[in-house]
Amino acid sequence: MKKSLVVIFVLLLCVFSFAAKELVLWHSYSTTSGEYKVLTEKVIPDFEKTHPGVKIVETQVSSDEMRKRLVVSTASQDFPDLMRMDIIWVPQFGNIDVLMKLDKEFPAEFNKMKDEFLEGPLSTCKWDGNYYGLPLDTNTRVLLWNKKLFNEAGLSHPPRTMDEFFEDIKLLTKDNDGDGEIDQWGFADSGLGPWNSIPWIYSAGGEILNSDNNTAEGHVNSKQSVAILNEYKELYDEGCISDIVTGSGGIGALEGYAENIYAMVISGPWGHSIIKGQYPDAEINYALMPAGENGSRSVVGGEDIVMFQSTKYKQEAFEFMKYITSYDVQLEFAKVGQMPVLKSIADDPFIRNHDYFGIYMQQLKTAVARSPHPAWNEIEDSIATAWEDTVIGDYDAKDSLDSAAEDIEDILSEY
Amino acid sequence: MTRNKKRALTGILFILPGLISYLLWTIYPILNSFFMSMFKWNINPKIPNQFIGIENYINLFKDEKFYTALINTLKYTVVTVPGQLILGLIIAILLNRKAKGSTFFRLLYYLPVVTSWVVVSVLFQYLFSSRGGMVNYILKDILHFIPKNIKWLSDPSKAMIPIYILGIWKGIGWSMLIFLAGLQGIPKIYYEAAQLDGASSWKQVKHITLPLLRPTMIFQIVMLTIGGFNVFLSVFVMTGGGPRGSTEVLSSYMFKEAFSYFHFGYASAISFVFFIIVFTISQIQRKFLNKDI
Numbered sequence: 001m002k003k004s005l006v007v008i009f010v011l012l013l014c015v016f017s018f019a020a021k022e023l024v025l026w027h028s029y030s031t032t033s034g035e036y037k038v039l040t041e042k043v044i045p046d047f048e049k050t051h052p053g054v055k056i057v058e059t060q061v062s063s064d065e066m067r068k069r070l071v072v073s074t075a076s077q078d079f080p081d082l083m084r085m086d087i088i089w090v091p092q093f094g095n096i097d098v099l100m101k102l103d104k105e106f107p108a109e110f111n112k113m114k115d116e117f118l119e120g121p122l123s124t125c126k127w128d129g130n131y132y133g134l135p136l137d138t139n140t141r142v143l144l145w146n147k148k149l150f151n152e153a154g155l156s157h158p159p160r161t162m163d164e165f166f167e168d169i170k171l172l173t174k175d176n177d178g179d180g181e182i183d184q185w186g187f188a189d190s191g192l193g194p195w196n197s198i199p200w201i202y203s204a205g206g207e208i209l210n211s212d213n214n215t216a217e218g219h220v221n222s223k224q225s226v227a228i229l230n231e232y233k234e235l236y237d238e239g240c241i242s243d244i245v246t247g248s249g250g251i252g253a254l255e256g257y258a259e260n261i262y263a264m265v266i267s268g269p270w271g272h273s274i275i276k277g278q279y280p281d282a283e284i285n286y287a288l289m290p291a292g293e294n295g296s297r298s299v300v301g302g303e304d305i306v307m308f309q310s311t312k313y314k315q316e317a318f319e320f321m322k323y324i325t326s327y328d329v330q331l332e333f334a335k336v337g338q339m340p341v342l343k344s345i346a347d348d349p350f351i352r353n354h355d356y357f358g359i360y361m362q363q364l365k366t367a368v369a370r371s372p373h374p375a376w377n378e379i380e381d382s383i384a385t386a387w388e389d390t391v392i393g394d395y396d397a398k399d400s401l402d403s404a405a406e407d408i409e410d411i412l413s414e415y
Numbered sequence: 416m417t418r419n420k421k422r423a424l425t426g427i428l429f430i431l432p433g434l435i436s437y438l439l440w441t442i443y444p445i446l447n448s449f450f451m452s453m454f455k456w457n458i459n460p461k462i463p464n465q466f467i468g469i470e471n472y473i474n475l476f477k478d479e480k481f482y483t484a485l486i487n488t489l490k491y492t493v494v495t496v497p498g499q500l501i502l503g504l505i506i507a508i509l510l511n512r513k514a515k516g517s518t519f520f521r522l523l524y525y526l527p528v529v530t531s532w533v534v535v536s537v538l539f540q541y542l543f544s545s546r547g548g549m550v551n552y553i554l555k556d557i558l559h560f561i562p563k564n565i566k567w568l569s570d571p572s573k574a575m576i577p578i579y580i581l582g583i584w585k586g587i588g589w590s591m592l593i594f595l596a597g598l599q600g601i602p603k604i605y606y607e608a609a610q611l612d613g614a615s616s617w618k619q620v621k622h623i624t625l626p627l628l629r630p631t632m633i634f635q636i637v638m639l640t641i642g643g644f645n646v647f648l649s650v651f652v653m654t655g656g657g658p659r660g661s662t663e664v665l666s667s668y669m670f671k672e673a674f675s676y677f678h679f680g681y682a683s684a685i686s687f688v689f690f691i692i693v694f695t696i697s698q699i700q701r702k703f704l705n706k707d708i
Contacts, residue, residue: 067674068674071458071674074458074459075458075459075460077459077460077461092677096457096458096459096462096677097459097461097462098459181563243545243546243566243569244546246566246569246658247568247569247654247657247658248544248545248546248566248567248568248569248570249540249541249543249544249545249546249547249548249567249568249569250544250545250546250547250548251546251547374677375676377675377676378675378676381671384657385659385660388657388658388659389659392569392570392571392658392659393571393659
């Protein structure tokens with residue numbers, strides 16, 4: 001009896017001492033997606049093979065639930081070790097001190113690797129002088145132009161400059177059935193928020209905040225920022241921009257593009273699969289955002305990989321972060337449609353020969369991140385309101401943006 | 416232990432589970448949200464919260480967006496409560512007979528109540544699309560009531576209308592069901608007596624049905640008002656509070672302040688003021704409506 005107890009005790013001891021170091025990873029990859037397959041069937045098993053004793057437990061949380069779940073986690077101090085986090089959330093959760101400052105914790109390694117990342121995506125990890133994550137995947141928006149409608153209007157190429165865009169959009173807006181109402185629009189987009197407006201604002205030479213992300217006055221309401229809002233408003237009033245931008249409902253931007261209703265839309269790389277899913281025969285033509293005073297600029301989207309301060313296995317977690325952002329893994333993810341974040345990968349034959357990654361990677365070189373600031377959600381609402389006030393509410397563009405500047409200054413003063 | 420004490424103890428033991436859950440899930444959150452509203456509250460417990468007294472309340476009473484949200488919530492309640500009540504009552508009276516198919520119709524009217532808010536909100540978003548939406552199609556292309564498509568969801572002066580209609584449509588079934596239960600509690604002899612006296616159908620409704628439904632009505636007014644104040648998902652899904660903040664309601668504003676902006680203290684102040692308003696209105700309703708029949 002005694003003997004068997006000892007045996008059990010020794011066995012238990014063995015189990016515990018050899019128990020794997022478990023790292024919990026939260027993500028919102030849809031479980032039916034190609035990315036999820038790569039993560040669970042390739043990335044995690046390969047990592048575990050080369051790192052014996054480390055086990056990655058992936059937990060899928062739908063993107064609608066994720067934020068609530070994370071807030072509850074914060075309140076109860078019960079975090080995962082790692083997470084694939086929306087770039088907008090990183091400064092916000094960094095600011096409330098739950099994310100690991102990578103440049104403080106792993107200064108040598110971090111500094112060595114940080115230049116390998118595209119600048120736009122990397123900037124989304126930074127807040128108040130510290131880096132709270134590594135870019136994991138990225139995207140941006142480029143112009144999709146409908147060749148058929150362009151040809152019908154006697155145009156042979158997409159607009160390269162904003163001036164060309166303003167001319168083309170008028171030629172592409174038509175009343176085809178002659179009932180007195182426009183039924184073909186030059187341009188359509190899904191809304192009036194910064195995700196939609198930043199490509200226009202920044203290409204035109206406008207801004208939202210200064211480069212240190214601490215001043216709005218003179219930037220969000222700069223001469224160029226006001227001018228582009230005025231131009232947009234004029235085009236909207238002339239009927240050249242579909243009223244789906246105001247959330248009135250109706251046929252979506254991508255569907256309308258495929259149905260030859262909208263001649264130009266701007267979309268992220270997912271536009272391809274959405275259009276092809278419903279309209280396998282649709283022809284999609286890509287172009288860079290029309291260049292304005294400040295060149296061709298677009299907006300950065302995507303996710304970062306972050307580590308929580310509460311993790312018991314910092315080094316192992318960092319190893320996984322390095323692994324998931326390594327060239328081979330990034331390429332593996334690229335093959336299922338996730339855009340890579342490494343500069344060097346742009347020259348890989350796979351990317352160069354890809355249907356549309358090439359143009360997105362090119363746009364990404366100059367794409368700007370939505371100002372990485374913990375209060376971005378508030379700033380975003382403030383800018384969206386200014387654009388809505390002018391486009392829908394007929395308020396003077398300068399007044400709207402002046403009042404946004406005042407609001408944002410108030411918001412920034414809290415930090 | 417005396418007999419009385421023993422009986423009291425038994426009684427307390429019986430209500431204890433309910434009492435505990437009431438204290439834990441109702442009273443504690445109310446007190447805690449009041450406590451939080453006195454701070455610049457940080458969601459991370461490791462960071463000390465800054466006590467700011469009533470500053471959140473002062474800011475609240477100066478906040479235009481709060482007033483817009485409050486007014487929208489009040490309007491929603493004022494429109495949807497009578498809407499549900501009147502339509503629910505009419506349908507209940509029509510279905511309160513042993514006609515063929517009445518069970519089917521009861522089921523049909525109750526269906527929206529058990530359908531998910533998110534699903535019907537998305538559906539209404541489609542119905543009220545300015546182009547290709549069914550409502551505009553019927554009004555403009557079939558009935559020719561309107562010359563141009565109405566921008567239901569993007570015109571700040573109209574965006575609340577689809578939300579009202581959804582709220583009423585979804586609530587009728589519940590109101591009908593409660594009225595049906597109330598109607599079935601009215602003894603048939605009253606109607607028989609009235610018929611003998613030669614009262615018309617309308618007179619029967621006016622002098623028998625309505626007065627005897629009073630308790631049901633009071634119950635519904637109180638419940639629907641509370642429900643009206645809680646409007647959230649339809650706004651969240653259909654308009655997200657826009658365009659230009661024109662459909663923001665108290666719950667959506669509170670949600671935004673807490674979960675989007677991380678202003679948990681401020682959101683708690685909103686929720687506490689919200690609680691006081693709903694509590695006061697419910698008390699007033701009870702006082703004024705709860706007269707004997």
